[in-house]
Amino acid sequence: MDSVLSEDPVALKILIAGGFGVGKTTLVGAVSEIKPLRTEEVLSDRGIGIDDLDGVEGKNTTTVAMDFGRITIREGLVVYLFGTPGQERFWFMWDELSYGALGAVVIADTRRLTDCFPSVDYFEQRGTPFVVAVNCFDGAARHSIDDVRIALDLDDDVPVLLCDVRRRASAKEVMIALVEHSLRTLASAN
Amino acid sequence: MSDSPQWLDEEAGPVVRPYALIRGRTHPSGDAFDLVATVRAIGDPPSGELGPEERHILRAARGPISVADLAVELDLPVGVVRVLLGDLRDQALISVTSPPAVGARSNERILKEVINGLRAL
Ligand SMILES: Nc1nc2c(ncn2[C@@H]2O[C@H](COP(=O)(O)OP(=O)(O)OP(=O)(O)O)[C@@H](O)[C@H]2O)c(=O)[nH]1
Numbered sequence: 001m002d003s004v005l006s007e008d009p010v011a012l013k014i015l016i017a018g019g020f021g022v023g024k025t026t027l028v029g030a031v032s033e034i035k036p037l038r039t040e041e042v043l044s045d046r047g048i049g050i051d052d053l054d055g056v057e058g059k060n061t062t063t064v065a066m067d068f069g070r071i072t073i074r075e076g077l078v079v080y081l082f083g084t085p086g087q088e089r090f091w092f093m094w095d096e097l098s099y100g101a102l103g104a105v106v107i108a109d110t111r112r113l114t115d116c117f118p119s120v121d122y123f124e125q126r127g128t129p130f131v132v133a134v135n136c137f138d139g140a141a142r143h144s145i146d147d148v149r150i151a152l153d154l155d156d157d158v159p160v161l162l163c164d165v166r167r168r169a170s171a172k173e174v175m176i177a178l179v180e181h182s183l184r185t186l187a188s189a190n
Numbered sequence: 191m192s193d194s195p196q197w198l199d200e201e202a203g204p205v206v207r208p209y210a211l212i213r214g215r216t217h218p219s220g221d222a223f224d225l226v227a228t229v230r231a232i233g234d235p236p237s238g239e240l241g242p243e244e245r246h247i248l249r250a251a252r253g254p255i256s257v258a259d260l261a262v263e264l265d266l267p268v269g270v271v272r273v274l275l276g277d278l279r280d281q282a283l284i285s286v287t288s289p290p291a292v293g294a295r296s297n298e299r300i301l302k303e304v305i306n307g308l309r310a311l
């Protein structure tokens with residue numbers, strides 16, 4: 001089994017975050033084969049939808065479905081996408097997901113910009129590289145990138161892009177912008 | 191868009207059933223496995239003692255496979271799969287390799303490869 005380590009596939013994680021209905025699932029599906037991944041947590045003191053599970057050590061758990069996608073760059077190099085709800089009460093899932101993550105895409109809808117505040121806060125605090133992708137829903141008031149940047153109080157180096165997550169080319173551009181940003185973050189840290 | 195919390199998987203039915211598989215345990219023995227940790231079957235499986243899910247894991251892990259992909263393949267919640275993996279590791283039937291702590295995000299060459307790969311998609 002000596003050769004096992006060198007053969008191990010390289011796995012990269014990217015998080016897709018943002019408020020309800022902002023386009024997370026659509027984005028993951030646009031660039032990868034998407035599958036629902038069931039995850040569950042013990043909810044003893046988290047105060048959300050408690051299911052009573054008699055006989056299971058008195059533990060309260062609930063099931064949360066995440067969007068899960070994979071992009072095979074080449075054999076042995078895979079990018080995994082995880083789309084997760086953006087509310088603060090799900091941060092317990094993010095702690096695991098962001099561990100060692102390449103970065104995150106925060107999807108914003110300019111009609112409900114505040115919905116992505118918790119995501120932005122979270123990644124800023126964690127020091128996870130992230131980009132903000134403004135999903136341009138039809139008929140949504142188009143704000144300039146600068147307006148979004150100011151409203152979200154973003155650092156100058158955080159990329160903000162306009163996108164249409166339904167279009168593969170646009171979704172791809174978002175992913176590339178994120179990896180380029182991670183690369184820059186890495187270079188400036190060295 | 192919808193205001194209802196669709197990610198709450200009500201159709202999944204009671205979560206008791208999968209947990210019954212692992213006798214109510216919610217944590218694997220030993221360290222938790224990262225979602226993108228690599229699992230491989232090793233050694234010869236004993237014939238009698240394994241349940242169908244454990245056999246399924248061993249089949250799926252003949253080649254390297256991630257914990258998340260295994261959960262999808264078995265159609266079980268990740269936590270249940272982790273417990274099953276802990277049992278299989280305790281029996282030396284699988285090896286689990288965790289990704290490095292900082293991840294490959296610290297590897298410039300790999301990031302460039304990813305950028306080129308995404309462009310070529
Ligand atoms: N017109 C328009 N519709 C979009 C766009 N992006 C997503 N949608 C639609 O908006 C709805 C919500 O998109 P989803 O991808 O499910 O959003 P989500 O963030 O995964 O939603 P939740 O998981 O419920 O939080 C879907 O019906 C999409 O087809 C867009 O750019 N323009």
Ligand SMILES: [Mg+2]
Pocket residue numbers: 024025026067
């Ligand atoms: Mg969704």
